[in-house]
Amino acid sequence: MIDVKKLNKSFGDNHVLKDIDEHISRGEKVVIVGPSGSGKSTFLRCLNLMEIPSSGDIFFEDKNITKTKGKQLNAMRQKMGMVFQHFNLFPHLTILDNITLAPIKLKLMSKKQAQEKAMQLLKRVGLVDKAKQYPNQLSGGQKQRIAIVRALAMNPQVMLFDEPTSALDPEMVGEVLDLMKQLAIDGMTMVVVTHEMGFAREVGSRVLFMDEGRIVEQNTPKEFFDSPQNPRLKDFLSKVL
Amino acid sequence: MEQILNWFNEKVLVWLEGIWNNFHRAFIEKGRYIAYIDGFKLTLFVSFFAVILGVIIGLIVAVLKYTSARNKRLKIFGMISNLYITIIRGTPVYVQLLIIYYVIFTSRGTSPLVVAIICFGVNSSAYVAEIIRAGIEAVDKGQMEAGKSLGLSGIQSMTSIVLPQAIKNILPALGNEFIVLIKETAIVGVIAVNDVTKAAQNVSGITYDLLTPLIITAVMYLVVVVLLTKLLGYFERRLAQGDRR
Numbered sequence: 400m401i402d403v404k405k406l407n408k409s410f411g412d413n414h415v416l417k418d419i420d421e422h423i424s425r426g427e428k429v430v431i432v433g434p435s436g437s438g439k440s441t442f443l444r445c446l447n448l449m450e451i452p453s454s455g456d457i458f459f460e461d462k463n464i465t466k467t468k469g470k471q472l473n474a475m476r477q478k479m480g481m482v483f484q485h486f487n488l489f490p491h492l493t494i495l496d497n498i499t500l501a502p503i504k505l506k507l508m509s510k511k512q513a514q515e516k517a518m519q520l521l522k523r524v525g526l527v528d529k530a531k532q533y534p535n536q537l538s539g540g541q542k543q544r545i546a547i548v549r550a551l552a553m554n555p556q557v558m559l560f561d562e563p564t565s566a567l568d569p570e571m572v573g574e575v576l577d578l579m580k581q582l583a584i585d586g587m588t589m590v591v592v593t594h595e596m597g598f599a600r601e602v603g604s605r606v607l608f609m610d611e612g613r614i615v616e617q618n619t620p621k622e623f624f625d626s627p628q629n630p631r632l633k634d635f636l637s638k639v640l
Numbered sequence: 641m642e643q644i645l646n647w648f649n650e651k652v653l654v655w656l657e658g659i660w661n662n663f664h665r666a667f668i669e670k671g672r673y674i675a676y677i678d679g680f681k682l683t684l685f686v687s688f689f690a691v692i693l694g695v696i697i698g699l700i701v702a703v704l705k706y707t708s709a710r711n712k713r714l715k716i717f718g719m720i721s722n723l724y725i726t727i728i729r730g731t732p733v734y735v736q737l738l739i740i741y742y743v744i745f746t747s748r749g750t751s752p753l754v755v756a757i758i759c760f761g762v763n764s765s766a767y768v769a770e771i772i773r774a775g776i777e778a779v780d781k782g783q784m785e786a787g788k789s790l791g792l793s794g795i796q797s798m799t800s801i802v803l804p805q806a807i808k809n810i811l812p813a814l815g816n817e818f819i820v821l822i823k824e825t826a827i828v829g830v831i832a833v834n835d836v837t838k839a840a841q842n843v844s845g846i847t848y849d850l851l852t853p854l855i856i857t858a859v860m861y862l863v864v865v866v867l868l869t870k871l872l873g874y875f876e877r878r879l880a881q882g883d884r885r
């Protein structure tokens with residue numbers, strides 16, 4: 400579904416991603432872990448071209464998207480939902496308008512359809528009563544669940560998560576991870592950057608370890624956590640587990 | 641005691657009476673206050689429409705700068721915008737006013753009022769462009785990204801996500817620009833617009849008292865500026881409250 404070939408990304412002199420080759424199949428739940436600054440976010444953001452690769456190619460559904468621009472680029476992004484560490488809800492809009500803004504603006508649905516769909520999704524995450532409220536009236540966990548719903552309202556083919564629980568108070572991490580688990584069970588293709596090793600072990604179909612701009616090791620969760628090979632990974636796991 | 645009272649009567653009261661007489665002659669006699677009030681109306685009129693014009697041109701300049709910074713082929717527009725801002729900010733508005741009046745509108749019956757509005761509007765636009773740019777940049781970058789990640793175009797994200805939030809930063813600064821213009825337009829008398837400062841000069845030409853009309857004018861400016869500043873502060877707090885909803 401997503402094919403990454405020899406991906407490189409530099410910010411000025413800072414060579415952040417180095418020759419990354421990776422393939423993500425439909426239905427996979429790929430979890431990316433690694434020390435801070437290793438390029439996890441940059442890798443994720445290259446997948447929907449929020450960052451423009453310096454070199455290399457990215458294929459989405461067998462189409463090379465690396466050079467797409469304008470309308471095609473926007474259409475491609477509609478199919479990839481993205482969830483941010485800091486939620487990035489729109490503070491000037493109600494929860495309902497946050498969710499329906501893009502589907503309506505992009506004329507994918509009528510206003511009525513979009514609102515019906517949004518209410519359905521809100522029901523699913525148990526936040527129907529928040530529809531008319533503003534983001535600042537919600538807890539962190541609720542905000543992130545709304546951000547996930549907002550992405551889902553576009554019917555994406557794949558969901559990208561960049562440390563979705565890192566900005567949350569500990570008691571709110573669970574509700575967000577539970578929703579992500581639910582998505583995984585429903586068959587969503589997911590790429591998740593996280594420090595939640597429990598989630599990686601339980602939900603991941605594959606875990607990647609990134610270090611200094613390379614994917615230095617990857618395996619099934621069981622192998623990854625029980626018999627790590629790379630010394631850097633052993634070191635990393637000894638610190639986070 | 642007697643002496644002090646005498647001194648008071650002779651010096652202080654006489655002095656106060658003199659001030660009152662001057663004030664009476666400069667402001668009340670023959671309904672002269674009407675000239676000041678009409679002048680102040682013109683001052684507000686020029687300032688207000690200059691801000692409006694400034695917003696229109698400033699918005700265009702800001703958009704040109706913003707898009708050219710993100711699109712190499714449009715770089716020339718960014719350079720033109722920067723040149724425009726540099727020239728306007730780098731020359732005295734007094735000189736700009738004279739140039740526009742004498743050179744560009746070779747006094748072919750163009751109303752001086754229109755010239756004043758154009759001059760201050762153009763002048764203001766350079767500052768308004770910066771106000772708008774700063775207002776947009778104060779909005780969290782994640783907002784634009786969230787919009788794009790949903791498949792919205794840059795323009796759609798800008799108009800429906802970033803700008804509505806930037807307005808909260810921009811509006812108070814525009815109010816401030818209006819207040820600044822009220823003071824700066826005091827020079828339009830030079831092209832024969834009878835603003836309040838010019839009205840004061842006209843009066844002093846009749847009464848041969850220069851100081852009193854000018855002080856009256858200064859007090860009028862001060863009162864209006866302080867009131868508008870207070871109003872703006874109140875408005876700003878209301879906007880900030882809206883944020884917390």
Ligand SMILES: Nc1ncnc2c1ncn2[C@@H]1O[C@H](COP(=O)(O)OP(=O)(O)O)[C@@H](O)[C@H]1O
Binds near residue numbers: 436
């Ligand atoms: N927009 C950017 N401009 C410049 N440098 C950046 C930018 N984004 C990330 N970097 C740099 O790229 C490196 C990797 O960052 P990032 O991908 O955020 O790592 P991680 O998500 O693993 O913590 C860091 O050195 C960071 O400073």
Ligand SMILES: [Mg+2]
Binds near residue numbers: 441
């Ligand atoms: Mg990161």
